[in-house]
Amino acid sequence: MRTWTVANQKGGVGKTTTVITLAGLLAEQGRRVLMVDMDPQSSLTHYFSRSLGKSLADVYTVFRDRGALTQDKVMESVMPLPFERLSVMTSSPLLATVEKMGSGQSGMGRILREAITCLEGQFDDVLVDTSPTLGVLLVNAIAAADQLILPVQTEFLAMKGLERMIRTLAMIVRSQQRNVPVVVVATMYDRRTLAAQQCLKELQDSYKELLAEQVISVDTKFRDASHAGVPLSYFVSESRGLDAYRNLLQQRLLTSGA
Numbered sequence: 001m002r003t004w005t006v007a008n009q010k011g012g013v014g015k016t017t018t019v020i021t022l023a024g025l026l027a028e029q030g031r032r033v034l035m036v037d038m039d040p041q042s043s044l045t046h047y048f049s050r051s052l053g054k055s056l057a058d059v060y061t062v063f064r065d066r067g068a069l070t071q072d073k074v075m076e077s078v079m080p081l082p083f084e085r086l087s088v089m090t091s092s093p094l095l096a097t098v099e100k101m102g103s104g105q106s107g108m109g110r111i112l113r114e115a116i117t118c119l120e121g122q123f124d125d126v127l128v129d130t131s132p133t134l135g136v137l138l139v140n141a142i143a144a145a146d147q148l149i150l151p152v153q154t155e156f157l158a159m160k161g162l163e164r165m166i167r168t169l170a171m172i173v174r175s176q177q178r179n180v181p182v183v184v185v186a187t188m189y190d191r192r193t194l195a196a197q198q199c200l201k202e203l204q205d206s207y208k209e210l211l212a213e214q215v216i217s218v219d220t221k222f223r224d225a226s227h228a229g230v231p232l233s234y235f236v237s238e239s240r241g242l243d244a245y246r247n248l249l250q251q252r253l254l255t256s257g258a
Ligand SMILES: Nc1ncnc2c1ncn2[C@@H]1O[C@H](COP(=O)(O)OP(=O)(O)OP(=O)(O)O)[C@@H](O)[C@H]1O
Pocket: 010, 011, 012, 013, 014, 015, 016, 017, 018, 039, 043, 130, 131, 132, 187, 188, 189, 216, 217, 218, 219, 220, 222, 223, 226, 241
């Protein structure tokens, strides 16, 4: 089982879209995939709301019952979706209260990792969506990760915080005494604009090693798929954005050894 965490403290850069699109593509390849919504704003959960019934347990429940996690218990928080091999652990606004559960409490930063470990044998890939806030939830999402994916919008302002963001992530990883590979992914790239071209060039110059060669283009199909509440690969068989995520998986993510 391999866990990928998608993070960036900047909002609206394509984190949730990256989780859902990669999850759809991995499931298509025959892998059993779990998406975990670690964002109290619940965008991922809302995306699939039409397919989900009322859930009695979610990610918050995992944190609430942190002392007594077993596979059966954690599976109560997992909801299968009507797409083969795809499941989701939903979020709710209550998840925000985890930040107040006591970040100083021993083991508080490793609860998601423990929960995912309980699911060994049930899934092949776990994709964790995060909120653009630095706190206990992000620390948990990073502690659970075998690989970090950092989507960055190819836009001047979005790139400005990147350096600091990478340093913060590295600091969290170091404090956990682990080594987690990071891949920066340029998203929402509009090659028709000079500004986007310049941003991409700057990213390529500054982050040679970290930056995935494959860039994710702007594609209106993402919005259409979210409107329909299905992962993009279940909505169209080919599109510029889908092909880009497909290449990203093949060329970088599935070959990184994480
Ligand atoms: N490559 C793309 N082309 C066009 N639209 C995109 C692309 N990627 C994402 N979007 C759209 O941009 C919006 C923001 O994307 P998304 O919700 O994935 O960002 P996010 O980083 O998860 O945001 P937040 O920080 O608020 O959680 C969504 O409406 C999504 O459909």
